[in-house]
Amino acid sequence: MGPLWVVLAITAVKSLVVIVALLTAFAYMTWLERRLVSRFQVRIGPNRVGPFGLLQPVADGIKLFFKEDFMPSGADRALYFIAPGLAMVTAFTAFAVIPFGPPEVKLWGVPLLQIANPNAGILFILAVSSIGLYGIILGGWSSNSKYPLLGALRSSAQMISYELGVGLTLVSVILLSGTLQLPQIVEQQTLTWFGFLPRWNIFVIPVGPLAFLLFLIGATAETNRAPFDLPESEQELTAGYHTEYGGMKFAAFFVAEYVNLVTASAVAVTLFFGGWDGPFVDQVPLLGVLWFIAKVFAFVFFFIWLRATLPRVRYDQLMDLGWKLLVPLAILNLAITSAIVLIWPSLGGG
Amino acid sequence: MITRSKPVHSAIAFLGTLVSLAGLFLLLYAQFVAILQIVIYAGAILVLFLFVIMLLHARSGEGSVEKLRLQRPLAIVLSLALLAGVSFLFLQAGLSEAPTPAAGMGTAEEVGKTLFDHFILPFEVASVLLLAGILGAVVLSKKESWS
Amino acid sequence: MSDYLILSGVLFAIGALGVLVRRNALIVFMSIELMLNAVNLAFVSFARQLNDMTGQVIVFFVLVVAAAEVVVGLAIIVNIFRTKETVDIDDIDLLRG
Numbered sequence: 361m362g363p364l365w366v367v368l369a370i371t372a373v374k375s376l377v378v379i380v381a382l383l384t385a386f387a388y389m390t391w392l393e394r395r396l397v398s399r400f401q402v403r404i405g406p407n408r409v410g411p412f413g414l415l416q417p418v419a420d421g422i423k424l425f426f427k428e429d430f431m432p433s434g435a436d437r438a439l440y441f442i443a444p445g446l447a448m449v450t451a452f453t454a455f456a457v458i459p460f461g462p463p464e465v466k467l468w469g470v471p472l473l474q475i476a477n478p479n480a481g482i483l484f485i486l487a488v489s490s491i492g493l494y495g496i497i498l499g500g501w502s503s504n505s506k507y508p509l510l511g512a513l514r515s516s517a518q519m520i521s522y523e524l525g526v527g528l529t530l531v532s533v534i535l536l537s538g539t540l541q542l543p544q545i546v547e548q549q550t551l552t553w554f555g556f557l558p559r560w561n562i563f564v565i566p567v568g569p570l571a572f573l574l575f576l577i578g579a580t581a582e583t584n585r586a587p588f589d590l591p592e593s594e595q596e597l598t599a600g601y602h603t604e605y606g607g608m609k610f611a612a613f614f615v616a617e618y619v620n621l622v623t624a625s626a627v628a629v630t631l632f633f634g635g636w637d638g639p640f641v642d643q644v645p646l647l648g649v650l651w652f653i654a655k656v657f658a659f660v661f662f663f664i665w666l667r668a669t670l671p672r673v674r675y676d677q678l679m680d681l682g683w684k685l686l687v688p689l690a691i692l693n694l695a696i697t698s699a700i701v702l703i704w705p706s707l708g709g710g
Numbered sequence: 711m712i713t714r715s716k717p718v719h720s721a722i723a724f725l726g727t728l729v730s731l732a733g734l735f736l737l738l739y740a741q742f743v744a745i746l747q748i749v750i751y752a753g754a755i756l757v758l759f760l761f762v763i764m765l766l767h768a769r770s771g772e773g774s775v776e777k778l779r780l781q782r783p784l785a786i787v788l789s790l791a792l793l794a795g796v797s798f799l800f801l802q803a804g805l806s807e808a809p810t811p812a813a814g815m816g817t818a819e820e821v822g823k824t825l826f827d828h829f830i831l832p833f834e835v836a837s838v839l840l841l842a843g844i845l846g847a848v849v850l851s852k853k854e855s856w857s
Numbered sequence: 858m859s860d861y862l863i864l865s866g867v868l869f870a871i872g873a874l875g876v877l878v879r880r881n882a883l884i885v886f887m888s889i890e891l892m893l894n895a896v897n898l899a900f901v902s903f904a905r906q907l908n909d910m911t912g913q914v915i916v917f918f919v920l921v922v923a924a925a926e927v928v929v930g931l932a933i934i935v936n937i938f939r940t941k942e943t944v945d946i947d948d949i950d951l952l953r954g
Contacts, residue, residue, distance in 0.1 A: 439718065479817045480745040487745050490753025494725065497757070501718060501764055509764065520757065540818050711875070711887065720884050724891065727868075731894055738861065738905045743913050747897075750920050755890070755927045762931050763883055766938050785877035789870045796866035805858045809908050816913065824910040825917065836921045843925030850932035 370470045378455055378475060386618045387417035393664050400668035427607035432503055439502035444605065444612035447495025451619035454488040457481050458626045459543045461636050461648040473636075473649065474543060481541040482530055485627060486523070489582065493519055495616065499605065514675060515591030519582055521679060525686035526578035529571050532690070532697040533631050536561055536568075546635035560634040567697045572632045574690055579624040581682065584617065586667035590675050625659035626652075717763045721756060728752045739816040861902040868895035882934050882946050886927070893923050 391406070391414065398405030409415040431440055461473030471477070478484055493516050500512020537545040551559045562568040581588040605613060629635060633655055636648030673681070711723040728751050735744035814820050825833060868891060875888030897916045904912025941948065 439722070442722075478745075479741045483742075483745045483749060483818075487748040487753060490749055490757075491729075493753065493757055494722075494760075497760055497764075498722070501760075513761065513764065516757065516761075520754070523753075711871075711884075711891065717881060717883055720887060724887050727891065728894065731898060734861065734864075734898060735901055738901050740901045740904065740913050740916070743897075743901060743916050746917065746920060750924055751890075751894070755924055758927060758931055759883065759887060762935060766883075766935065782878055785874055788877070789874040792873060793866055793870035796869065797863050800859050800862040800866065803859070805862075805906060809906075815905075815908070815910065820910050821913055821917065824914050828911070829914050829918075832918055836918055839925050840921060843928045846929045847932045850929070850936055 367470050370467060370472070371475060374472065374475050375456070379452060382452060382455060382619050382622060383615070385622055386615050387421070389618050389622070389660065390420065390614075391416050392660070393667075396661070396664045397668045400665070421611075424607055424611045429607045429609070432505060439498045443495050443499035443502060444609045444616070445495075446498065447492055447616035448612045448619075450488050450492035450495065451616040451623065454485050454492075454623045455619070455626065457484050457542055458623070458630055459546055459635055460626075460652045462641060462645045463543050463547075465645045477541060477543055479541065481543075481545075482534065482631075483540060485623070486527060486530070489519075489620075490523065492616070492620070495613075499613065503605075511591050515584055518584070518588065518591065518675075518678060518682070521682040522578045522581040522686065525682060525690050526575060526582060528687065528690035528694060529574045529578065530631070532567060532571050532694045533561060535694070535697045535701055536564060542630055542635075546630055546637065549634040550637045550641070560632065560637070562632040564700075567693055567700060568632065570689070570693050571697075572628070574686060574693065575628060575632070577681075578686060579628060580663065580666065581678065583620045583624050585621060585663055587670040587673045588678055589667075590672060590678065621663060622656065622660065625656045625663065628659055629655040718760070721760050721763060724759075725752055725756055728756065741816045742818045742821045743816070858902060858906050862899060865895045865899040865902065868892075868898065880945050882937075885946060886930055886934070890923060890927065893919060 394416070395405040406416040409419045431437065456475040457478065459474040459477075463471045463474065465472045496512050496519070497516050500508040500510075500515075503509070533545070534540060537548050539545060545561075549560050560568075562572050580586075584591060629652065635655075636652040638647065638651030641648045641651065711720050711727060714720040714723060728747065732744040732747045732752070735741075735747060872888045872890075872892035872895060875891065876885050879885055879888065897919055900912040900916050900919070902912075904910060904916075
């Protein structure tokens with residue numbers, strides 16, 4: 361690798377590009393969600409602002425920007441201010457370790473298609489999402505009002521419970537790949553069995569699909585998405601943790617939620633569906649980015665589809681599902697994976 | 711952290727301390743421990759603290775009179791004495807420059823190797839300890855049932 | 858290297874000060890955790906100095922023990938709060954002679 365300032369400059373540029381890409385993705389996800397949900401409900405959705413309503417996010421952004429920036433009386437000023445920022449920053453940070461292309465693409469020795477590759481790759485994502493919890497808790501607390509506090513506590517209790525299930529599921533994926541680092545996990549999935557079936561982790565019967573299912577359920581609950589979005593839907597009932605927030609701070613919480621969703625999709629794609637793997641990637645490495653984006657988009661579509669289709673789960677049912685179903689199944693999955701890796705060492709990677 | 715009047719502010723200051731310590735661990739070639747620190751300490755233990763603080767609306771009872779009048783000055787003096795003693799010990803050890811770290815020091819693989827080669831018994835004992843902790847917490851939080 | 862160790866000593870002293878001075882049980886508990894963290898820092902520094910992974914593995918165990926201790930300690934505090942409606946440690950003096 362080149363001199364330090366070169367590495368830092370390239371990393372800064374990469375981070376900027378990813379942030380801009382994620383913000384644009386967020387803006388158009390709001391549009392996509394409204395159009396898709398409307399279509400699922402046999403109505404049209406926003407189509408007035410620009411062709412097919414494509415300028416709707418711009419209109420929404422302008423509206424939120426000009427809203428009054430108030431603070432409820434008795435609110436804790438410092439915490440009220442930090443909470444949305446914390447949520448948003450951690451949502452973006454989790455994206456720093458995800459590889460969106462083959463590591464061969466380098467500029468002056470610095471891999472271009474991933475921002476960072478720490479030794480504890482997957483754990484970094486878990487760590488950052490644990491800190492994202494504070495944004496929600498502080499947001500609820502600093503509003504100095506009963507309902508946001510209860511909504512925040514419920515939401516964070518839900519997130520903690522499902523973090524456990526997701527963590528255990530991730531351990532079985534780590535076992536299959538033999539490493540914590542995401543680029544290596546993806547590289548292992550670029551090989552093929554029998555010459556044509558890609559070695560994506562989801563095709564490892566029986567643990568691949570089971571782990572994937574558990575991860576999907578866990579990720580839906582972690583990002584507070586339907587059908588597990590009771591702490592949010594309380595907005596329809598009474599309040600959620602971002603009731604007392606208006607204007608740009610509310611927008612920050614929204615950005616955090618959608619970027620979390622994109623991150624969860626990206627992690628699912630990386631761990632189970634081969635990340636940037638796809639036809640012709642060996643010849644044209646940059647094509648990997650396209651495959652990655654397509655797969656993440658498929659997952660985002662799937663999450664929006666889930667939201668439009670399934671009814672909301674009650675809170676105690678939700679916690680039951682997390683503790684009594686997800687955690688035991690994840691442990692069982694782990695046991696089966698260990699057995700498989702012992703019996704067929706070629707599957708164990710590393 | 712010890713000077714904030716509102717417990718929630720103390721907890722957030724503690725969060726800052728924990729994240730800074732994780733950064734220091736990274737500088738000391740302990741990547742795996744740094745991430746573990748954030749996942750376990752900042753992400754679970756401190757969240758539990760915050761929950762308890764918020765649920766109990768724990769205000770500090772600092773306004774009223776101390777039972778032992780000399781407590782605060784004496785505590786400051788004793789802490790400074792402790793700091794002086796410990797610093798003297800460390801400075802006297804005459805530690806030279808740290809040697810170049812072994813290859814792969816601090817990575818998950820190295821921690822795992824050392825853990826399972828030499829520390830397998832403490833590992834098992836730790837898991838029993840965690841089980842005891844879980845049972846203790848569940849038993850202590852149950853409300854009395856007047857059956 | 859001694860910088861890290863002095864920092865560890867400072868953190869430990871601050872934690873000890875917090876335990877002695879503050880009266881809110883939760884803040885006392887957090888100060889105890891701060892002392893544990895100071896010890897963790899010392900262990901990691903020595904692991905680096907002596908180029909031995911044992912220090913980091915011990916930190917791993919300290920983390921586990923701290924987690925278990927926090928869980929039980931907070932359960933106890935919550936119970937005390939349920940009966941006495943206070944977390945001020947000076948008010949919990951039922952065993953006084």
